[in-house]
Amino acid sequence: MSIPEQMDAEELQKNVAAVETLLSAAGLSVTVEEKARFVREYPIMRAQADGLYLPDFDEVVPAIGFDPTVSV
Amino acid sequence: MELPLTLTEAAAALRDGTLTSVDLTTEMLRRTNAVNDTVGAFVMVCDETAMAAARTADEDFAAGRDKGPMQGIPLAVKDIIATHDAPTTANSLVPPAGWDGSTDAPVAARLREAGAVFIGKSTTSEYAIGMPDASKGFRVPHNPWNLDHTPAGSSSGTGIAVSAGLVLGGLGTDTGGSVRGPAAVNGHTGLKVTFGRVPKSGVVPLGYTLDSIGPMARSAADCAAMLQVMAGFDASDPYAADVAVPDYTAALTGSVEGMKIGVAMPFFFDTPDLDDSVRDACLAAVEVLKGAGAEVSVMEIPYAFMAAQANMMTLVCEAFAYHHKNLQEHWGDYGMFTRATLARGAFYSGADYTQAQRFRAVFRREVAKAMAPYDVIVTPTMPVPAERADAFDVSKRLTSATFTGQWNFAGLPACATPVGMSPTGLPVSLQIVGHPFAEATCLKVADAYQRLTDHHLQVPVVSTLVAA
Numbered sequence: 001m002s003i004p005e006q007m008d009a010e011e012l013q014k015n016v017a018a019v020e021t022l023l024s025a026a027g028l029s030v031t032v033e034e035k036a037r038f039v040r041e042y043p044i045m046r047a048q049a050d051g052l053y054l055p056d057f058d059e060v061v062p063a064i065g066f067d068p069t070v071s072v
Numbered sequence: 073m074e075l076p077l078t079l080t081e082a083a084a085a086l087r088d089g090t091l092t093s094v095d096l097t098t099e100m101l102r103r104t105n106a107v108n109d110t111v112g113a114f115v116m117v118c119d120e121t122a123m124a125a126a127r128t129a130d131e132d133f134a135a136g137r138d139k140g141p142m143q144g145i146p147l148a149v150k151d152i153i154a155t156h157d158a159p160t161t162a163n164s165l166v167p168p169a170g171w172d173g174s175t176d177a178p179v180a181a182r183l184r185e186a187g188a189v190f191i192g193k194s195t196t197s198e199y200a201i202g203m204p205d206a207s208k209g210f211r212v213p214h215n216p217w218n219l220d221h222t223p224a225g226s227s228s229g230t231g232i233a234v235s236a237g238l239v240l241g242g243l244g245t246d247t248g249g250s251v252r253g254p255a256a257v258n259g260h261t262g263l264k265v266t267f268g269r270v271p272k273s274g275v276v277p278l279g280y281t282l283d284s285i286g287p288m289a290r291s292a293a294d295c296a297a298m299l300q301v302m303a304g305f306d307a308s309d310p311y312a313a314d315v316a317v318p319d320y321t322a323a324l325t326g327s328v329e330g331m332k333i334g335v336a337m338p339f340f341f342d343t344p345d346l347d348d349s350v351r352d353a354c355l356a357a358v359e360v361l362k363g364a365g366a367e368v369s370v371m372e373i374p375y376a377f378m379a380a381q382a383n384m385m386t387l388v389c390e391a392f393a394y395h396h397k398n399l400q401e402h403w404g405d406y407g408m409f410t411r412a413t414l415a416r417g418a419f420y421s422g423a424d425y426t427q428a429q430r431f432r433a434v435f436r437r438e439v440a441k442a443m444a445p446y447d448v449i450v451t452p453t454m455p456v457p458a459e460r461a462d463a464f465d466v467s468k469r470l471t472s473a474t475f476t477g478q479w480n481f482a483g484l485p486a487c488a489t490p491v492g493m494s495p496t497g498l499p500v501s502l503q504i505v506g507h508p509f510a511e512a513t514c515l516k517v518a519d520a521y522q523r524l525t526d527h528h529l530q531v532p533v534v535s536t537l538v539a540a
Contacts, residue, residue: 019419026418027400034412037467042419044470048381049424052431062429063436064281 007043015039018046073099077529079240079294083141086133093133093144097126097189100146104191104238107534110219112204112211113232114148117192121157122146125189132187141297141321143187148233148242150226151193152200152276153285155180160276163198163210165405166398168276177274178306179243179285186301191239194229198410200245200278201226201391203464205407214461215257216532217498221458224253230288231258236534241289241298245272247279248383249454249476251286252488252503257458259490259499259530261518262288263295264476266509267483268313270299271306277394279387281311282480291528292489292518296320299511315509323512324519329365331447331517333358336505339376340451345473347456353492353500354452360524361517371449374438375431376478382428382435383477384470389425392417412466432481439482440507448517449505451475453488457498479505487514490527499530 007015019038023030030038075096076082085091101119108114129144149155152162160171176184184190195213197203203225204212213228215221216236223232227244231254234242244251246264255262263286270285277283287298300321305314335341335358341351362368373379392399395406395414403411443449455473479486486505494500502521506514522528 022418023415026396026415028415028418029400029403030411030415034408034415037412038415038419041416041467041470045385045416045419048470049385049420049427051378052382052385052424052427054431057427057430057434060430060433062426063432064426064429 012039015042018042075099075237077531078290079145079297080141080291082145082240083297086144087138093126093129093189094123096144097122097146097191100191100238104233107236107238109211110214111216111232111236111534112195112213113229113236113238114192114194115151115161115163115210115229116158118157118190122189122191129187129189139185139187140301142183142301144189145241146189146191146239147183148192148194148230148239149180149190150230150243150245151196152245153177153180153243154274155190155193157190158193160193162276163196165208166402171276175274178271178308179302180274182301194233194242197225197228198407199276199391199395200247200250202407202409202413202466205409208407215458216534217259217458220460221498222257222461222464224257224454224458226250227254227288231255231260231262234258234260234288234290235532237531241287241294244286244288245275245278246284246286246480247282247387248480249474251288252453252476252486255288255488256453256501257499259532260288260290261292261295261490261528262286262488263299263511263515264479264486265299265303265511266313266485268311269315269485269509269511270302271309271312273306273308279390281390282383282387284480291522292487292515293321293324295487296324296515296519313509318512320512320515323516325516326520326523327365328361328517328520331366332445333361333366333368333517334371334443334446334449335368336373336376336449336451337370338372339473340373340475343455343473345455346452347494349494350452350455350457350500354450354502357491357502357521358450360521364520364524371442371446373442373449373478375435377473378431379435379478379481380474382431383481385420385424385428386432386481388413388417389420409466436482439484443507447513451503451505453501453503457494457496457500475503484508485511485514487518489518489521490530492527493530
């Protein structure tokens with residue numbers, strides 16, 4: 001998997017919309033160049049995240065835990 | 073002035089009367105101040121407090137008070153670790169609030185109590201992530217083997233300082249490879265410890281469930297001496313493990329006779345991203361260990377590439393939680409590579425983060441199963457020698473193979489040891505991965521290899537210049 005140099009128009013539009021929405025929701029104001037890089041990176045990041053949703057993990061409890069007997 | 077190359081040799085010289093800590097510290101401060109603008113190893117050099125600590129160490133030696141091998145030894149402390157003699161800047165124009173230099177992190181306090189001399193706060197990639205942005209006014213770190221190449225990050229300054237002979241050891245932190253990467257490309261030893269082995273309170277967080285503090289020094293024996301002081305429970309870190317601390321130095325027998333070493337061949341040795349010179353040097357090192365009596369066989373770590381990606385996803389999500397408000401308010405004050413990486417946390421969902429932790433449970437179990445027949449497994453530490461600094465591509469990091477984050481994700485110890493040089497004169501390194509809390513085993517294998525070779529004792533040219 002590599003960073004796409006070019007995307008078709010529909011894919012580009014979809015990724016621009018997603019990146020703009022997520023940046024806006026996060027309250028981040030980035031430069032034009034930075035937004036362009038995020039648009040290029042976004043499909044890769046999305047594919048990596050989506051790749052974690054494997055059937056093998058369906059019954060697995062996350063590796064997150066805390067000891068309820070310990071006060072902090 | 074010629075000085076011992078290793079912490080272990082210096083500790084012996086301080087005890088047989090051929091060296092004083094004041095002389096040692098004076099010379100290391102001279103070297104540091106002579107080259108710091110060239111190599112960018114330190115954010116702040118603490119001349120006065122270092123000399124005061126050196127005088128105290130010598131007074132203790134004279135009075136017969138011996139606190140162990142760290143007494144009188146000059147060290148570097150990465151500038152995301154709190155010390156009471158200097159502020160913690162995290163190399164950022166958006167410095168962490170309240171880190172003003174009034175307290176020591178537990179790990180710093182332990183080393184100070186053991187008589188160590190802190191030369192200064194060493195350069196870190198901003199907030200332990202990204203790469204330097206020269207426009208922000210901090211010294212840019214350079215690889216002492218070739219100033220055009222990166223010293224890697226994020227514990228860049230400690231890596232440079234050890235390699236160039238400005239200190240005899242130092243502290244780094246490792247969330248995805250930040251101790252092992254600089255150790256690898258600067259040509260010395262670095263140990264990423266088991267998650268929870270060393271208390272990390274007093275360290276500016278990057279990835280809360282991944283961060284660790286590790287020793288960086290020329291040899292495995294030096295790292296063992298440092299870890300002896302650093303390791304152990306401290307209630308101020310909710311993730312600190314209450315696990316007994318073994319005698320790390322005693323474990324260094326020099327023998328690997330009968331030890332079982334797995335070579336993680338798929339992915340780690342067959343990815344097209346791996347440089348031939350790195351592969352050849354690592355496999356040659358395996359042959360050295362085999363010749364010393366180790367039982368070597370090929371094995372596989374499942375989900376290896378996915379684990380590195382999931383580690384980075386976890387890291388940026390956790391880091392984004394810490395930096396979110398400051399990114400909103402001070403975007404332009406962060407370095408361009410730092411903000412570009414931290415902001416990736418905005419592109420993952422809560423479900424993505426949780427799914428990564430579900431995968432983490434599976435990965436830990438599968439790694440434990442795969443490693444069960446072995447004392448340690450080995451991989452290259454970095455796929456390539458130090459890259460040219462001007463060729464750094466923040467996007468490329470998303471897709472290229474990496475060999476270090478897997479062990480943060482699984483929480484395991486891993487030691488980087490030099491195994492040779494590339495044809496271009498840059499160090500290459502082997503990574504030795506152990507079972508949970510088996511730092512002693514990783515160090516034992518690295519030490520045995522280092523007794524048979526001298527790659528860890530190679531000194532870059534800049535070091536020759538400062539020693540003149």
